[in-house]
Amino acid sequence: MPALVYLTRRFEFAAAHRIYNPAWSDEKNAELFGPCSNPMGHGHNYTLEVTIGGTPDPETGYVMDLRQLKKLVEETIIQHLDHKHLNYDVPLLHGKIPSTENLIVLIWDELQKALPGHIRLFRLRLWETNNNYFEYYGEKTD
Amino acid sequence: MPALVYLTRRFEFAAAHRIYNPAWSDEKNAELFGPCSNPMGHGHNYTLEVTIGGTPDPETGYVMDLRQLKKLVEETIIQHLDHKHLNYDVPLLHGKIPSTENLIVLIWDELQKALPGHIRLFRLRLWETNNNYFEYYGEKTD
Amino acid sequence: MPALVYLTRRFEFAAAHRIYNPAWSDEKNAELFGPCSNPMGHGHNYTLEVTIGGTPDPETGYVMDLRQLKKLVEETIIQHLDHKHLNYDVPLLHGKIPSTENLIVLIWDELQKALPGHIRLFRLRLWETNNNYFEYYGEKTD
Amino acid sequence: MPALVYLTRRFEFAAAHRIYNPAWSDEKNAELFGPCSNPMGHGHNYTLEVTIGGTPDPETGYVMDLRQLKKLVEETIIQHLDHKHLNYDVPLLHGKIPSTENLIVLIWDELQKALPGHIRLFRLRLWETNNNYFEYYGEKTD
Amino acid sequence: MPALVYLTRRFEFAAAHRIYNPAWSDEKNAELFGPCSNPMGHGHNYTLEVTIGGTPDPETGYVMDLRQLKKLVEETIIQHLDHKHLNYDVPLLHGKIPSTENLIVLIWDELQKALPGHIRLFRLRLWETNNNYFEYYGEKTD
Amino acid sequence: MPALVYLTRRFEFAAAHRIYNPAWSDEKNAELFGPCSNPMGHGHNYTLEVTIGGTPDPETGYVMDLRQLKKLVEETIIQHLDHKHLNYDVPLLHGKIPSTENLIVLIWDELQKALPGHIRLFRLRLWETNNNYFEYYGEKTD
Numbered sequence: 001m002p003a004l005v006y007l008t009r010r011f012e013f014a015a016a017h018r019i020y021n022p023a024w025s026d027e028k029n030a031e032l033f034g035p036c037s038n039p040m041g042h043g044h045n046y047t048l049e050v051t052i053g054g055t056p057d058p059e060t061g062y063v064m065d066l067r068q069l070k071k072l073v074e075e076t077i078i079q080h081l082d083h084k085h086l087n088y089d090v091p092l093l094h095g096k097i098p099s100t101e102n103l104i105v106l107i108w109d110e111l112q113k114a115l116p117g118h119i120r121l122f123r124l125r126l127w128e129t130n131n132n133y134f135e136y137y138g139e140k141t142d
Numbered sequence: 143m144p145a146l147v148y149l150t151r152r153f154e155f156a157a158a159h160r161i162y163n164p165a166w167s168d169e170k171n172a173e174l175f176g177p178c179s180n181p182m183g184h185g186h187n188y189t190l191e192v193t194i195g196g197t198p199d200p201e202t203g204y205v206m207d208l209r210q211l212k213k214l215v216e217e218t219i220i221q222h223l224d225h226k227h228l229n230y231d232v233p234l235l236h237g238k239i240p241s242t243e244n245l246i247v248l249i250w251d252e253l254q255k256a257l258p259g260h261i262r263l264f265r266l267r268l269w270e271t272n273n274n275y276f277e278y279y280g281e282k283t284d
Numbered sequence: 285m286p287a288l289v290y291l292t293r294r295f296e297f298a299a300a301h302r303i304y305n306p307a308w309s310d311e312k313n314a315e316l317f318g319p320c321s322n323p324m325g326h327g328h329n330y331t332l333e334v335t336i337g338g339t340p341d342p343e344t345g346y347v348m349d350l351r352q353l354k355k356l357v358e359e360t361i362i363q364h365l366d367h368k369h370l371n372y373d374v375p376l377l378h379g380k381i382p383s384t385e386n387l388i389v390l391i392w393d394e395l396q397k398a399l400p401g402h403i404r405l406f407r408l409r410l411w412e413t414n415n416n417y418f419e420y421y422g423e424k425t426d
Numbered sequence: 427m428p429a430l431v432y433l434t435r436r437f438e439f440a441a442a443h444r445i446y447n448p449a450w451s452d453e454k455n456a457e458l459f460g461p462c463s464n465p466m467g468h469g470h471n472y473t474l475e476v477t478i479g480g481t482p483d484p485e486t487g488y489v490m491d492l493r494q495l496k497k498l499v500e501e502t503i504i505q506h507l508d509h510k511h512l513n514y515d516v517p518l519l520h521g522k523i524p525s526t527e528n529l530i531v532l533i534w535d536e537l538q539k540a541l542p543g544h545i546r547l548f549r550l551r552l553w554e555t556n557n558n559y560f561e562y563y564g565e566k567t568d
Numbered sequence: 569m570p571a572l573v574y575l576t577r578r579f580e581f582a583a584a585h586r587i588y589n590p591a592w593s594d595e596k597n598a599e600l601f602g603p604c605s606n607p608m609g610h611g612h613n614y615t616l617e618v619t620i621g622g623t624p625d626p627e628t629g630y631v632m633d634l635r636q637l638k639k640l641v642e643e644t645i646i647q648h649l650d651h652k653h654l655n656y657d658v659p660l661l662h663g664k665i666p667s668t669e670n671l672i673v674l675i676w677d678e679l680q681k682a683l684p685g686h687i688r689l690f691r692l693r694l695w696e697t698n699n700n701y702f703e704y705y706g707e708k709t710d
Numbered sequence: 711m712p713a714l715v716y717l718t719r720r721f722e723f724a725a726a727h728r729i730y731n732p733a734w735s736d737e738k739n740a741e742l743f744g745p746c747s748n749p750m751g752h753g754h755n756y757t758l759e760v761t762i763g764g765t766p767d768p769e770t771g772y773v774m775d776l777r778q779l780k781k782l783v784e785e786t787i788i789q790h791l792d793h794k795h796l797n798y799d800v801p802l803l804h805g806k807i808p809s810t811e812n813l814i815v816l817i818w819d820e821l822q823k824a825l826p827g828h829i830r831l832f833r834l835r836l837w838e839t840n841n842n843y844f845e846y847y848g849e850k851t852d
Contacts, residue, residue, distance in 0.1 A: 001424035003389045010415045014555060016442035016469035016511070021201060032202065034209060040511030043442035043469005045555050055425055059305060060316065061383030066416055067318065085442070085466030099203030105145045129440060129471050131152045132208055140143035141197055156839060158726035158753040158795070163343060174344065176351065182795030185726040185753005187839050227726070227750030241345030247287045271724065271755050273294045274350055282285035283339055298697060300584035300611035300653070324653030327584040327611005329697050369584070369608030413582065413613050427850035429815045436841045447627060458628065460635060481851055485731060486742065487809030492842055493744060525629030531571045557578045558634055566569035567623055589769060600770065602777065667771030673713045699720045700776055708711035709765055 002055035006122055007063045009050050011073055013082035016043040017098040020087070041085060046100075047127040048077070050111065053120045064119055076114045077107055100128045104136045112138075144197035148264055149205045151192055153215055155224035158185040159240040162229070183227060188242075189269040190219070192253065195262045206261055218256045219249055242270045246278045254280075286339035290406055291347045293334050295357055297366035300327035301382040304371070325369060330384075331411040332361070334395065337404045348403055360398045361391055384412045388420045396422075428481035432548055433489045435476055437499055439508035442469035443524040446513070467511060472526075473553040474503070476537065479546040490545055502540045503533055526554045530562045538564070570623035574690055575631045577618050579641055581650035584611040585666040588655070609653060614668075615695040616645070618679065621688040632687055644682045645675055668696045672704045680706070712765035716832055717773045719760050721783055723792035726753040727808040730797070751795060756810075757837040758787070760821065763830040774829055786824045787817055810838045814846045822848075 018041035019033045029037040036042070050073055054063040084090055086098035092110070096102050104126045111121055127133040160183035161175045171179040178184070192215055196205040226232055228240035234252070238244050246268045254263055269275040302325035303317045313321040320326070334357055338347040368374055370382035376394070380386050388410045395405055411417040444467035445459045455463040462468070476499055480489040510516055512524035518536070522528050530552045537547055553559040586609035587601045597605040604610070618641055622631040652658055654666035660678070664670050672694045680689055695701040728751035729743045739747040746752070760783055764773040794800055796808035802820070806812050814836045822831055837843040 001426065003420065004423040004425050005385045005388060006419040006421075007385070008417050008419070012556065014468045014470050016467050019203065023201075032207075035509035038509050038511070038515065040514045041442050041467070041469070042440045042509040042511065043467070043471075044440050045469075045471045051419075056383065056385040056389075059307075061303065061381030061386045063385055065316075083461035083464050083468040085464070085468065088466045089464065097203030099198065101147045101149070101198040101205055102203045104147060105198075130438065133150050135148040135150070135193075136145065137148075139146040141146050142143065154840065156752045156754050158751045161345065165343075174349075177793035180793050180795070180799065182798045183726045183751070183753070184724045184793040184795065185751070185755075186724050187753075187755045225745035225748050225752040227748070227752065230750045231748065239345030241340065243289045243291070243340040243347055244345045246289060247340075272722065275292050277290040277292070277335075278287065279290075281288040283288050284285065296698065298610045298612050300609045319651035322651050322653070322657065324656045325584045325609070325611070326582045326651040326653065327609070327613075328582050329611075329613045367603035367606050367610040369606070369610065372608045373606065414580065427852065429846065430849040430851050431811045431814060432845040432847075433811070434843050434845070445629065449627075458633075477845075482809065482811040482815075485733075487729065487807030487812045489811055491742075523629030525624065527573045527575070527624040527631055528629045530573060531624075559576050561574040561576070561619070562571065563574075565572040567572050568569065587771065591769075600775075665771030667766065669715045669717070669766040669773055670771045672715060673766075701718050703716040703718070703761075704713065705716075707714040709714050710711065 004053055005056060005063055006051050006053045007066070007069070008052075008123075009066060009069050009073065011048045011050070011070075011078050013046050013048070013078050014043065015046060015081055015084050015086050016041045017086040018042070019097060019099060021097060041087065044128050046081070047133075048073075048107070049123075049125040049127075050121075051123040051125070052115065053122040054118060064116075072114055073111065076110055100126055100134045104134050108136050108138055146195055147198060147205055148193050148195045149208070149211070150194075150265075151208060151211050151215065153190045153192070153212075153220050155188050155190070155220050156185065157188060157223055157226050157228050158183045159228035160184070161239060161241060163239060183229065186270050188223070189275075190215075190249065191265075191267040191269075192263075193265040193267070194257065195264040196260060206258075214256055215253070218252055242268055242276045246276050250278050250280055288337055289340060289347055290335050290337045291350070291353075292336075292407075293350060293353050293357065295332045295334070295354075295362050297330050297332070297362050298327065299330060299365055299368050299370050300325045301370040302326070303381060303383060305381060325371065328412050330365070331417075332357075332391065333407075333409040333411075334405075335407040335409070336399065337406040338402060348400075356398055357395065360394055384410055384418045388418050392420050392422055430479055431482060431489055432477050432479045433492070433495070434478075434549075435492060435495050435499065437474045437476070437496075437504050438471060439474070439504050440469065440471050441507055441510050441512050442467045443512040444468070445523060445525060447523060467513065470554050472507070473559075474499075474533070475549075475551040475553075476547075477549040477551070478541065479548040480544060490542075498540055499537070502536055526552055526560045530560050534562050534564055572621055573624060573631055574619050574621045575634070575637070576620075576691075577634060577637050577641065579616045579618070579638075579646050581614050581616070581646050582611065583614060583649055583652050583654050584609045585654040586610070587665060587667060589665060609655065612696050614649070615701075616641075616675065617691075617693040617695075618689075619691040619693070620683065621690040622686060632684075640682055641679070644678055668694055668702045672702050676704050676706055714763055715766060715773055716761050716763045717776070717779070718762075718833075719776060719779050719783065721758045721760070721780075721788050723756050723758070723788050724753065725756060725791055725794050725796050726751045727796040728752070729807060729809060731807060751797065754838050756791070757843075758783075758817065759833075759835040759837075760831075761833040761835070762825065763832040764828060774826075782824055783821070786820055810836055810844045814844050818846050818848055 019036040020029050092106050124136045161178040162171050234248050266278045303320040304313050376390050408420045445462040446455050518532050550562045587604040588597050660674050692704045729746040730739050802816050834846045
């Protein structure tokens, strides 16, 4: 029986964002979100780790060619986020608070659609700073 | 259905410890634990990664405000371990060998009690050096 | 009930490899594998993370003495891969394409045989570069 | 004769910026600066390393108490940059292109004024991403 | 007077090498170089840090556009080393022992020729593993 | 003319220390040093970077064989500090406050004596935590 191996590729992008709920007053945003809600926004070097699972192809020894995975993630995700302001420049996030929680779920949905059928998207990990990161396995709660 | 997202915050603390079983002779301690049992102790820069799981709040986009999580872990855990000697200064560890295995389980139990009810403690990862780390998911064996 | 704790030790080794399928022409190898198939090979500083699970021994506080784990992995794995060319110097890989996918599965099988019976091999993580890594949990697909 | 020892403390701040010369047209900005000039800005997790030099005080063994250095840099620099948009929120940068080159020189001038007289500011290192950093030693050219 | 600022860009390349002096017997090579002289070679993920110095251009705020520096170093250096065996595939190293000391001096000479005249090459740092690196400032001894 | 190349090797050791001036009362120690003066001590994973300079030997391509440097530093320095309490277990530090400033100067003096005559000790860098490090170039002030 073939082995199930997981393969992870890391990507970086630099973006600005502002945590802001437009349904609230500026005062309530400032109170609840603190400096994360400063009007002009701030920014991060995000690191995205994309983990896929599959069985190594006997002819290549690869689950998926890393160059192919790199191209797919850069075209589907990174080009749309790098050097952008998440509140203004990213159509996918319109109407959403650009928290890293919301961002990681949207990245998952886009990658799911773009990956070849025999490749399983297993985990996303998204670092916002060196001190915090978010993970998503595609799980839903009731 | 809302997504289940995991959020991790990293913390550092500097502490001393000595691996020592008081039921044994000094010779047996030295033989079994080697330099880890040197009488005056040695120390580490520990890194603790606390991972919680939950669904993003539609009004904030957050599983839990990172500033709130930081405050809770610092008050419950870090203040009691940072710049301490684990064998002498930490009541929770009295009567326990301060191995990183024992320490991570005690941290789990304290955090479980302190976290809000709707937040699930998912994983702790505790780095002792750059070359080794311990993980605990709250699992028990029979 | 005793807690189930996971312990990870990191190892590094420097090795050369060439991704090459001898059943194919040089042209097809070059076309499919790109520079990874350059004839004389290239190399990496691999980092291997070995994760085992178990319950802390009440007398030592240890799942397994880290010095013992280090010795076992170095003798079983690292000595056979460090400063080697994976296509020529590693009997275990003969007849296999030395992709990191194939390598991680072979390391798993060797460690399984070498670890004491009460220790569970939980996960291997093998970094090929700072930007990609592979994980294996011993899973098989149908 | 007392030894001259250098002491470095690292700091992190998250900020947004846009590389933009207001004397130029938007087209020229886009052409010369590429995505760094996108109108809404992007952002980074900056890491600042402050290096001071001095002789250890015989009574404390310290060149300068790290807690005192931390407080001084946070109040003088970090609080004015963290969670800010460098083009709008930082008076010191008004009328300046917020390149990391310009930023590091301004930080130097502020720290020079704030440090105690017996402490020599030796070097600043400012990381913009994991792949680039800037250094300044207070040198001027003719 | 304008400030002199240093700017560093990091690059990675994966290569194989063998430390071997063809004027010696295989036995002497093995004795003096140990496993570094294994016949088929081994490899590393090298990290190259290129540091240049200059004054920020008042119109751009840049010492040198990072994208321009990246392109120049990739074309002059990285493309000739990445995924190569340093003993066979790199004309510049022919007749030289491919130690990291020799490699860093050759990279310096190539970059010196390729950089624009107003840019000063200040320092190269070349990591061979996570535990060792080499630096060169263009200094000669008598 | 031969090139002057600098070579750095990294080492890690785990040690405990307490910042304490025995000429002062416990109250004064607590007031000036804060938690760094807690009676039982605390600890760190120290990282030591030893940088030497020299010209590559034409026969080996090496400034100094890294294995030889590793052995020399481990025997001269690391074995005397690793898994030790710096206030009690290290004769060299007796009568000295075990600040990292004092420690780095003592390491320099020991290494100077132990290195071969044609090798120049250029720089020591000693990390106490991930957020601070100390450097010494052997400089004295008047």
